[in-house]
Structures are given as structure tokens and as C-alpha cells.
Amino acid sequence: MFANRRRLAGAFLALAAGLAVTGCASTDEPVAKDTNADELVVGYSQSNNAEPYRAQLNIQLQHYMKRYPKLKLLPITDAQQDSGKQVSQVQNFITNNVDVLIVSPNESAPLTPPVEKACQKDIPVIILDRTVNTDCYSSFIGGDNVEAGRKAGELAAKELPDGGNVEAGRKAGELAAKELPDGGNVEAGRKAGELAAKELPDGGNVVVLQGILSNQPQIDRLKGFEEGIESNSKIKVIKKREAKWLKPDATRIMNQWLAQDLDIDLVYAENDPMALGAYQAAAGKGMEKDIEFIGTDGLAIPDGGIRAVQQGKLVGTFIYPTGAEEAAKTANALAQGKKVQKEQVLGIPTVTQDNAAGLYKKYDFSDEG
Numbered sequence: 001m002f003a004n005r006r007r008l009a010g011a012f013l014a015l016a017a018g019l020a021v022t023g024c025a026s027t028d029e030p031v032a033k034d035t036n037a038d039e040l041v042v043g044y045s046q047s048n049n050a051e052p053y054r055a056q057l058n059i060q061l062q063h064y065m066k067r068y069p070k071l072k073l074l075p076i077t078d079a080q081q082d083s084g085k086q087v088s089q090v091q092n093f094i095t096n097n098v099d100v101l102i103v104s105p106n107e108s109a110p111l112t113p114p115v116e117k118a119c120q121k122d123i124p125v126i127i128l129d130r131t132v133n134t135d136c137y138s139s140f141i142g143g144d145n146v147e148a149g150r151k152a153g154e155l156a157a158k159e160l161p162d163g164g165n166v167e168a169g170r171k172a173g174e175l176a177a178k179e180l181p182d183g184g185n186v187e188a189g190r191k192a193g194e195l196a197a198k199e200l201p202d203g204g205n206v207v208v209l210q211g212i213l214s215n216q217p218q219i220d221r222l223k224g225f226e227e228g229i230e231s232n233s234k235i236k237v238i239k240k241r242e243a244k245w246l247k248p249d250a251t252r253i254m255n256q257w258l259a260q261d262l263d264i265d266l267v268y269a270e271n272d273p274m275a276l277g278a279y280q281a282a283a284g285k286g287m288e289k290d291i292e293f294i295g296t297d298g299l300a301i302p303d304g305g306i307r308a309v310q311q312g313k314l315v316g317t318f319i320y321p322t323g324a325e326e327a328a329k330t331a332n333a334l335a336q337g338k339k340v341q342k343e344q345v346l347g348i349p350t351v352t353q354d355n356a357a358g359l360y361k362k363y364d365f366s367d368e369g
Contacts, residue, residue, distance in 0.1 A: 039072040040335035043093035047106035048081040060324035068332040083110040090114040102126045124334035141323040141344040145220030153228015160204030203234020204265035209274040211245040250277030266292040272305030300363035309356045321346040
């Protein structure tokens, strides 16, 4: 079945004039090249290349796809945070019968119908990172966003033991670090946070910078964060605002909060760019030492979360795995008609000052850029 499909895919693939197609290409609209009979064609619809996390995901996916010589990854399409545009791009991949379709939905609801359409056409579909509102797909690969948020909440509970006393918070963090020698044991992290919150229970004020409100990761991370701070009832979330995952939006909103003279002890941002945007705003007013910042994503890039922890800008972040390695492996299996695991939920390593250097080295893909 899949061999026939790839020949159909090869037939449709009209290359845009003048566009050089390579494994590293990325584009707004689906484009492709003629393929030979031995190639298995994979189409990947990315939600927004402008986000550093998604740019790294693309780099890693291209890297891991090279492990499977028969797989031909078409130029990755960029929906530019436009769900209507992404629906059109996915439909084009479906029309042209790719062997495997990978989708990172910008939003769950709009992308559900085209995913179901692919499913009805027996095109294997990998949902990468963000969910859709149907179970008619081959495999979901992604981290546990509720767990990512919960761990951020637990870290906030540790860092706000007495309403903003940074030194006390740092001691609590050191205590937690002893309980988290590998940075990735969820149960150990939860227990460490609960212990720190119990020992130092006086709380503080938190503001939350949210991704796109309708995104499932945003919903899950906020849910987890609120669960994570439950152990310390004196922690108060005094403001929440949508910053659309973007650093400039986070900087603007943080500047507005600071202009209102809000008493902010800690910023929880649902990704690292927003956390660093808030940090930048605070630094502009000389207040960066008075506030703690927690992010999520943990990219090993010069302006990413791991480096920011090393530099002391973030008190912590969490590596939300891209799933690129697993996606390439799963795509290869699906293209050959093999069964795969329906749900592949990946771990969420915690990044602290103690383990940041080692994690940066482990996840550094700078040679692939």
C-alpha cells in the first residue's frame, strides 16, 4: 500500500520555480521534489517556525531523518501561527498522498478535520507535541505538559518560601536539588517541592505569562502549574496574560505590570522566550535581582533556557523534549507498514544550576543548524 502511495506522491510533487529543495529547507507552502521509487515521502506541517523551540524541532527532525535513508522529508511547511494556513498546507499533503504525515497543530480544533481526513485516506499521521480532538491518528509524540507545568509550580513553591526572600528561596532550591540528582525524576521533584513548601510556608506573588490561550500545551501547563503551587496556599497568582509564546509580547506585558507597581516575586512563563522577555523588562528597570523567573522548553541554544539558567537569568526551566528522534523512528516504521505505539509521552528533565552545563552539552545541535 505504501509503495503505491509514494509513487503517487512523487507524481504530484511540482517544485516551485527556483526553489532549491534540500533536507534543511522550510517553507510557507507545501513544495516537494520528484522522488524515486525507493523513497518514502514524509510531509511535516509545523505551526510556527518563528518560535525557537519549533526551529530547533525542525533541525532535530532533519538530523534524525538522516538515519533512515529511504525516508524523504519534504520541505517543512510553516503555518506562521495561522491555523487556516496550516489546514490548507495539511490538506495539500493529503491530496498528494504522502507516505507519512507529521503535524504539530497550531490549534487543536481547526486541525482536527484534516487529520481525520488523512486517517480516512489511510495516511499514517504522527501528531507531534500538540494534540487534536480525535484519536484517529497513528501516534502522538510529546511531553506531558501538565507535568511540565506542575514541576514549574513546585519550583515556584520552593522559590517563594517567605514572600520574596530570594536567599531563603535559593536555599530551598538547593535542598530540592539534593532530592533531584538526575533532574528528571518526576516523583522526586514533586516530593522535593512539597518538602520545601512545608518547611518554608510563607508564600509570595506570582504572575503568569501564557502561550496562545486555545493551545492545549498552554492549557495543560497552566493546569500543572496551579497544581504544583497548591502545596503552598500563601503563593498567590495575581496576574495572568496571554503573550502568545512570544518574547516581545512578554516584554511588553511585563513592562505594563511593572508600571502598575505590582508586587511581583516570581514570573512563571509557559516557555523560555516569554520568561526571558519578562527578565529583559525587569532588567530595564534594574529589578531583575528582585524577581525570580521560571520558564519551560530548555533549549540548548545560546539564547535558550538552559544557557539562561547557567547565566542566572532563570532560576530553573524544564526540557520539553521535541520528540524529533521518536518522530523520525516512528515515521520510518509507519512508512513500512509497521505498528507503532499509539501514545509516546516523553519525560520532562528539570534544569538547575547544578546540571545545566551537562544538559546543554547533551542537547546541543549547533552543528546541525
